[in-house]
Amino acid sequence: MATLLLRLSAPMQSWGDQSRFTERDTRREPTKSGVVGLICAALGWSRDHDLSPFMPDKMLMGVRVDREGIVLRDYHITQDVLKASANSKDTVVSNRYYLSDADFLVGLESNNRExxxxxxxxxxxxxxxxxxGRKAFPPSRPIVPTADELGFDNPTEKSVKDAxxxxxYNYCGSNGAPPEKLRLILELSPKDPDYFTLGLVRIDQPISFARREFLQRRVLIDYCKPEIGDD
Structure with a gap:
């Protein structure tokens, strides 16, 4: 078992899992489909590439919310949009939500260290x-933290929760003090006895990006006390 940690930090991020037509939502933390899509882009995989290495029986994802961010909305108006009939044009109004000034630490746990x-x-x-989440939202810092930043190897032999x-933790609140606790979103293994009783449903396990197919997975909300590091 090994865990790779990723730092997802940017002025703006969007992690939707229920977006339909003119309503483009965002969750308060990264979705698994969004993180997998990010990795596939880095690897150069096509949209129809096999995604089985990311299934819950092979890889579990956890998120630590270092800065919750603020949910904001963009009100979009698009003119001269072709209808399906191609005979007329119309104006489309859409609401697009995103997170401002959020910062996350994401862990990927797998038995496949390579x-x-x-x-x-x-x-x-x-x-x-x-x-x-959107092409206009690039990272503001390197995604992979170094061993010097973490104080341990990356990947590490720790479990995703321990990592x-x-x-x-390198941030302080407006009062100059760190928060008392940080929110964790931990993916449950299908073999976990609490999978159906305590797990919260997320429909963001990608099966195929080409066909836009997703399965349910389950997560558990937990909290940890921040270990203060150097800025």
Missing amino acids: FLLDINKALQNPKFPLFF LTEAP
Whole structure:
């Protein structure tokens, strides 16, 4: 078992999992489909590439919310949009939500350490441009934290929960003090006895990006005390 940690930090991010037509939502933390899409872009995979290495029986994802961010809305008006009939044009109004000033630490736990090393390498030299939910939302800092930043190897032999809990926290609130606790979103293994009783449903497990197919997975909300690191 090994865990690779990723830092997702940007002025704006969007992680939708229920977007339909003119309503483009965002969750308060990264979705698994969004993180997998980011990795696929780095690896240079096509949209019809096999995504089985990211299934819950092979890879679990966890998120630590270092800065919650603020949900904001863009009100879009698009003119001269062709209808399906191609005989007339119309104006389309859409609401697009995004997170402002959010910062996340994402952990990917897998028994395939070599695959995690491939992801690590690809994210540092990506095949395609990387962005957080929309092409206008690029990262503001390197995605893969170094061993010097973390105080341990990356990938590490720790579980995803231990890696997220023990990784240093480098932010302070407006009062100059760190928060008392940080929110964790931990993916449950289908073999976990609490999978159906405590797990919250997320419909963001990608099966095929080409066909836009997704399955349910389940997550557990937990909290950890921040380990203060150097800025």
